[in-house]
Amino acid sequence: MEEEEDFLRVLRALRDAARRVEAAAGGDDGPALHALLALDASADDLLAGDPDLGTLRRLLARIGALSWSIRFAGDGGGGGGVVGCLRGRWRRCEARRGIARAAGGVAGEIQAWIDRENVARLVAALRSSGGDDAARARLAELEARLGRFDPRLQRALLRHGVFAAVEAKLGDPGVGDGCAAAVLALVRFNKDVFVGPVLMGRAVGALVASASASPEPLRALNGLVAAIRSPLVDELHARGELPRLVSLLCSADPRIRALALEFALRVGYYARKEIVDALLAEGLVKRLLCLQRSDSETFDSYFSPQEKPDHGIIRGVIFFAGILGCQREDADDGGGGGAATSSARPFVSAVARFAVQVEVGEGLSQREKRAAKLEILRRVREAAVSPAEEATVLADVLWGATP
Numbered sequence: 001m002e003e004e005e006d007f008l009r010v011l012r013a014l015r016d017a018a019r020r021v022e023a024a025a026g027g028d029d030g031p032a033l034h035a036l037l038a039l040d041a042s043a044d045d046l047l048a049g050d051p052d053l054g055t056l057r058r059l060l061a062r063i064g065a066l067s068w069s070i071r072f073a074g075d076g077g078g079g080g081g082v083v084g085c086l087r088g089r090w091r092r093c094e095a096r097r098g099i100a101r102a103a104g105g106v107a108g109e110i111q112a113w114i115d116r117e118n119v120a121r122l123v124a125a126l127r128s129s130g131g132d133d134a135a136r137a138r139l140a141e142l143e144a145r146l147g148r149f150d151p152r153l154q155r156a157l158l159r160h161g162v163f164a165a166v167e168a169k170l171g172d173p174g175v176g177d178g179c180a181a182a183v184l185a186l187v188r189f190n191k192d193v194f195v196g197p198v199l200m201g202r203a204v205g206a207l208v209a210s211a212s213a214s215p216e217p218l219r220a221l222n223g224l225v226a227a228i229r230s231p232l233v234d235e236l237h238a239r240g241e242l243p244r245l246v247s248l249l250c251s252a253d254p255r256i257r258a259l260a261l262e263f264a265l266r267v268g269y270y271a272r273k274e275i276v277d278a279l280l281a282e283g284l285v286k287r288l289l290c291l292q293r294s295d296s297e298t299f300d301s302y303f304s305p306q307e308k309p310d311h312g313i314i315r316g317v318i319f320f321a322g323i324l325g326c327q328r329e330d331a332d333d334g335g336g337g338g339a340a341t342s343s344a345r346p347f348v349s350a351v352a353r354f355a356v357q358v359e360v361g362e363g364l365s366q367r368e369k370r371a372a373k374l375e376i377l378r379r380v381r382e383a384a385v386s387p388a389e390e391a392t393v394l395a396d397v398l399w400g401a402t403p
Contacts, residue, residue: 011114018107025100040064056109062102066095112152119156126165132174139178146185170206177216184223208241218259225266233270249287258346269361273368285379288350295347352396
């Protein structure tokens with residue numbers, strides 16, 4: 001294990017040296033360039049036999065040749081006189097630019113080499129027993145690396161079967177959270193490649209099954225709904241998983257409750273009529289009212305009877321802040337709901353926010369949206385515990401929270 005880490009540290013040092021040579025436009029004749037020339041000198045021993053390193057060998061050979069041409073031009077290789085001096089200077093400038101371009105290619109090839117090594121070791125760690133610490137470190141590194149598309153990285157992911165290895169460990173007590181985040185990162189990395197395996201494989205079911213034990217699977221599901229949209233919502237409904245996710249609104253963990261609310265808001269935005277009807281039949285409105293009630297009670301506990309704030313003004317401000325947050329999320333990821341977990345009071349006006357998501361969403365026609373709103377109002381009347389609560393929530397749903 002220590003030898004593997006030392007090898008990766010050497011590769012990273014060589015990559016950084018190549019980047020320094022590129023940034024210096026080839027004019028740096030210091031340790032960074034000497035490191036690349038030393039790698040070129042030993043390329044026949046270190047890089048031979050691996051077809052993936054053929055391009056790297058050619059780029060190093062070009063850097064060596066251009067470095068020699070600079071020395072040749074500096075020794076008078078351009079001829080005598082003013083014309084020879086100018087010719088030699090022009091050749092040196094061209095060679096330095098060529099070294100910079102080749103060094104950029106070397107940095108890319110070494111990064112691809114590092115990626116192949118990391119991916120191979122991640123898969124090995126996931127498939128072995130007792131390597132949870134190493135697997136968690138590799139998963140975190142992979143998630144950070146997947147932030148930007150790279151075709152060479154994608155080839156390494158597909159060659160080593162990373163998605164299948166990560167999917168098999170979803171729900172694992174040791175690495176399940178990291179695998180959940182990795183599944184989301186893979187889908188964001190390339191939807192065309194990884195959406196299909198998510199919808200057809202066991203990843204969705206494993207995330208739902210483990211969502212009650214940790215916030216990370218539910219956070220990954222929220223991200224997947226934002227990325228895949230209606231197809232994933234339809235798949236969850238077809239598998240009968242939505243009731244289990246709605247029940248998480250009653251979780252003992254406030255982080256899971258907040259993420260479950262975000263999930264409900266996202267689903268309300270993309271859901272078709274039968275899915276909205278199924279959510280309402282599962283008691284979604286009643287659960288959202290319970291969340292609002294608990295949020296209000298928690299907020300009131302911070303004030304003495306003489307310090308009670310004006311609830312109308314506070315509720316109005318927070319409600320509209322939540323709606324603006326949802327609209328900002330719509331622009332960012334097309335789904336809304338992210339403001340549910342970013343607010344200090346994530347459950348305020350939860351019923352009204354769900355009604356807004358249904359009303360502005362993509363899954364229902366205008367006629368279906370009106371019918372859904374009437375059904376939400378009816379269920380609010382059934383679930384309210386007092387006339388005051390009923391009047392307040394109905395006003396929120398119909399006109400928004402006002403001072």
